Amino acid sequence: MFAVIPLVLSLVLTGAPVQHKTPAQHAQAGWDALNAGRAQEAVVAFDEALRGAPREPSVLLGAGVAAHLLGQPDAVRRYLFEALKHEPALTAASLLLGETFYRANDIAAAIDVYEKALVHAPAHRQVNDRLEAWRKEAALHDRFGQKLGDHFTVLFEGPAEAELAQKAVEILEAAYWRIGSALYTYPSDVIGVVLYTREQFSDITRSPKWAAAAYDGRIRVPVRGALQNVREFERVLTHEFTHALIRTIAPRGVPVWLNEGLAMMFDGTDVEA
Numbered sequence: 001m002f003a004v005i006p007l008v009l010s011l012v013l014t015g016a017p018v019q020h021k022t023p024a025q026h027a028q029a030g031w032d033a034l035n036a037g038r039a040q041e042a043v044v045a046f047d048e049a050l051r052g053a054p055r056e057p058s059v060l061l062g063a064g065v066a067a068h069l070l071g072q073p074d075a076v077r078r079y080l081f082e083a084l085k086h087e088p089a090l091t092a093a094s095l096l097l098g099e100t101f102y103r104a105n106d107i108a109a110a111i112d113v114y115e116k117a118l119v120h121a122p123a124h125r126q127v128n129d130r131l132e133a134w135r136k137e138a139a140l141h142d143r144f145g146q147k148l149g150d151h152f153t154v155l156f157e158g159p160a161e162a163e164l165a166q167k168a169v170e171i172l173e174a175a176y177w178r179i180g181s182a183l184y185t186y187p188s189d190v191i192g193v194v195l196y197t198r199e200q201f202s203d204i205t206r207s208p209k210w211a212a213a214a215y216d217g218r219i220r221v222p223v224r225g226a227l228q229n230v231r232e233f234e235r236v237l238t239h240e241f242t243h244a245l246i247r248t249i250a251p252r253g254v255p256v257w258l259n260e261g262l263a264m265m266f267d268g269t270d271v272e273a
Helices: 002-014 023-035 039-052 057-069 073-086 091-103 107-120 125-141 159-183 198-205 230-249 256-267
Strands: 145-148 152-156 191-196 218-222
Touching (some): 023 057, 039 057, 057 073, 057 091, 073 091, 145 159, 159 230, 198 218
């Protein structure tokens, strides 16, 4: 009986053999975590998978998706560029990379990614539809002027809108500091703003006629009569900037009532009216 004690002690001290997961197992754990909505857990799993398979496109794609869910666009671009370098036909990576560029106001890069994707998937409906819309938008914006603020770039159609664009910069820069200090966060990237006619706004955003503005990575505002009602113009810009700021804090999962409630609070809307 006593003869087995040294063996038991040896096993306790040295530990049982460690079962190491393979890169494929780590990657599967990452996808399982993504499907369960646990993005941070997925990041850890894909990071482990990449240690053993740094060039595996599907693992790089998973890491990019996890980074996207956590609002880390630089990491998204890094992972997806690498994935497409090793597998140019990985359309899922192209889709997310193009959208990431678009939301960062780099429409030229977004178009380039989708054009390359079409080489491998020429009949892909989503790629074709988005590419058509982006080309139309880029052609329109090419003839716009711009006003630059410290944290905003405002596009406008012509000299007649220059005064309004300057006013937009002033309103948004003030909102940047006022709302940022209230929520203890400030967007690090320059935010794009586009001032449209009502017709252009409807054509580009596909928003209903009653929509006062839209935010999809850029703040888009129809501006007819804005100089005659500067207070309403300020309210709309502040409202949409609040949405932009909330997205930097939590890219996903914010309830609509909270998102809209904060935007209305900061834009001065009387929520009890």
